[in-house]
Amino acid sequence: MPAVLSSLPQWVSGLTQTSDATGLKSASAVSTTISATINQEFEIVLEGVPTAGYVWELAPATDKEGVVKELGHEWKRSTSLVGGPSQEHFRFLALREGEVDLHFRYRRPWEKAFREERVFHIRVTRG
Amino acid sequence: MPIDIDTIQRAILEQRAKWVARLQPSFAGLTDDQLRRKLGVIVNERELEALRQAPAPEIVKVIAHFETSPVVPFEQSQVAREAVGRVADRLRLAQQAVDQLTREGALPSSTAQLLLQVDWRNRRGRNNVTPVTDQGGCGSCVSFGVTATLESMVLIEHNLSLDLSEAELLFCGGGSCGGWWPDAAVTYVKNNGVAFESCFPYFDHDMPCSTCPDRNGEATQAVNSVVYFTMADRRSYICSIGPVAAVFEVYEDFYSYAGGVYSHVSGAFVGLHCVEVIGFDDVNKFWICKNSWGSGWGEGGFFCIAYGQCNIDAAYPFWGVYGTRWFGT
Numbered sequence: 001m002p003a004v005l006s007s008l009p010q011w012v013s014g015l016t017q018t019s020d021a022t023g024l025k026s027a028s029a030v031s032t033t034i035s036a037t038i039n040q041e042f043e044i045v046l047e048g049v050p051t052a053g054y055v056w057e058l059a060p061a062t063d064k065e066g067v068v069k070e071l072g073h074e075w076k077r078s079t080s081l082v083g084g085p086s087q088e089h090f091r092f093l094a095l096r097e098g099e100v101d102l103h104f105r106y107r108r109p110w111e112k113a114f115r116e117e118r119v120f121h122i123r124v125t126r127g
Numbered sequence: 128m129p130i131d132i133d134t135i136q137r138a139i140l141e142q143r144a145k146w147v148a149r150l151q152p153s154f155a156g157l158t159d160d161q162l163r164r165k166l167g168v169i170v171n172e173r174e175l176e177a178l179r180q181a182p183a184p185e186i187v188k189v190i191a192h193f194e195t196s197p198v199v200p201f202e203q204s205q206v207a208r209e210a211v212g213r214v215a216d217r218l219r220l221a222q223q224a225v226d227q228l229t230r231e232g233a234l235p236s237s238t239a240q241l242l243l244q245v246d247w248r249n250r251r252g253r254n255n256v257t258p259v260t261d262q263g264g265c266g267s268c269v270s271f272g273v274t275a276t277l278e279s280m281v282l283i284e285h286n287l288s289l290d291l292s293e294a295e296l297l298f299c300g301g302g303s304c305g306g307w308w309p310d311a312a313v314t315y316v317k318n319n320g321v322a323f324e325s326c327f328p329y330f331d332h333d334m335p336c337s338t339c340p341d342r343n344g345e346a347t348q349a350v351n352s353v354v355y356f357t358m359a360d361r362r363s364y365i366c367s368i369g370p371v372a373a374v375f376e377v378y379e380d381f382y383s384y385a386g387g388v389y390s391h392v393s394g395a396f397v398g399l400h401c402v403e404v405i406g407f408d409d410v411n412k413f414w415i416c417k418n419s420w421g422s423g424w425g426e427g428g429f430f431c432i433a434y435g436q437c438n439i440d441a442a443y444p445f446w447g448v449y450g451t452r453w454f455g456t
Contacts, residue, residue: 048264049264049265049266049304050377050397050398051266051268051377051397051398051399051400052262052263052264052265052266052267052268052331052420053382053420053424054264055379055382055397074395075395075396075397075398077398079305079306080399081266081305081306081307081308081399082268082269082306082307082308082309082374082399082400082401083266083267083268083269083306083307083398083399083400083401084266084305084306084398084399085266085305085306085398086397086398108382108420108424109382109383110149110382110383110423110424111423115264
């Protein structure tokens with residue numbers, strides 16, 4: 001597991017993989033492997049400080065075979081304080097059987113360097 | 128994926144916004160050569176070398192081009208430019224005169240409301256804004272916004288450029304990288320003052336309060352503070368006293384700001400941010416602000432935001448501190 005930035009708030013822990021009532025799977029940054037079945041939706045949640053200019057970006061072209069499809073991205077604030085952290089929720093749909101690594105980079109969009117990278121290994125099966 | 132540049136630029140055009148968005152964020156990782164190719168620039172090394180070897184173009188040809196240009200449009204544009212220049216000169220002179228009279232006490236400070244444009248980077252004959260800083264990855268914008276405001280007031284009131292400790296204000300004042308509120312920061316400035324940066328250097332992660340033992344003799348305190356909610360009060364204070372700290376809502380398109388007057392056109396709300404407001408323009412209706420994302424962002428670290436945008440002058444007040452002095456004196 002990559003080192004957690006000390007400036008970031010506590011990562012959601014113990015949520016390696018869960019399902020809510022709708023069957024949507026959710027994985028926190030602690031998890032590195034997510035298993036899903038075809039046509040199942042899953043979510044990757046990453047926490048950061050967007051008002052410091054930093055956002056999580058999904059690196060392009062990591063899924064050439066189309067194992068998963070990104071459905072959407074939304075923000076959820078972790079606090080009402082000024083400058084406080086927020087969570088980025090990336091939602092995906094498992095499309096076909098296979099495995100893929102999703103690379104997320106924590107960076108300021110106008111800077112070339114990234115501060116941290118997280119890789120999620122996705123394994124899609126027929127179920 | 129977070130919002131892309133094409134969406135932002137389309138929205139800017141559709142909504143006739145007056146700002147410029149920079150390159151697609153995903154291009155940030157590309158080399159200069161890859162970037163050129165993405166932009167459609169095909170670099171032919173042979174042609175490039177031929178260009179390098181070619182003699183410099185002759186200036187005579189450029190002059191000849193102007194001589195053959197139509198005369199009337201050129202004169203018209205020249206006249207227009209001169210007229211605009213004359214109006215701008217008069218405005219500048221009027222502003223300097225009001226400034227001078229206000230400073231001498233010949234005019235009440237409320238007269239300063241007459242001013243249409245204020246920028247504390249060039250006011251009273253000098254720059255009253257300290258260099259752009261970078262908060263890094265910590266949610267410490269409140270400390271940066273309030274410290275920048277305090278530093279500006281020391282410049283305005285004492286003509287001293289100080290580098291004060293954002294770390295002390297944040298970590299000794301009860302804040303953290305998880306966010307804070309300007310009210311608490313202003314209270315600390317009034318009650319305790321803020322030590323020099325060298326006394327408690329800033330790093331962008333949570334730290335225990337560890338300021339230097341002799342900080343009391345060196346800390347900078349502001350005796351007075353104000354909180355303003357109305358547009359008239361906000362402008363009047365910035366005109367007659369100095370910069371303020373402000374809070375506004377950040378949306379995804381704000382990352383792409385590269386110049387002009389920002390207004391939210393696209394993208395989701397990501398959180399609340401605190402900055403220093405260093406001036407305004409009543410003609411074009413915007414605030415001038417200093418951000419804490421380093422000088423590589425925006426216009427050298429600064430930005431302009433339209434009145435009424437992102438609740439900067441509606442839901443949240445402006446916080447001002449003045450009457451600066453050494454702590455305890």
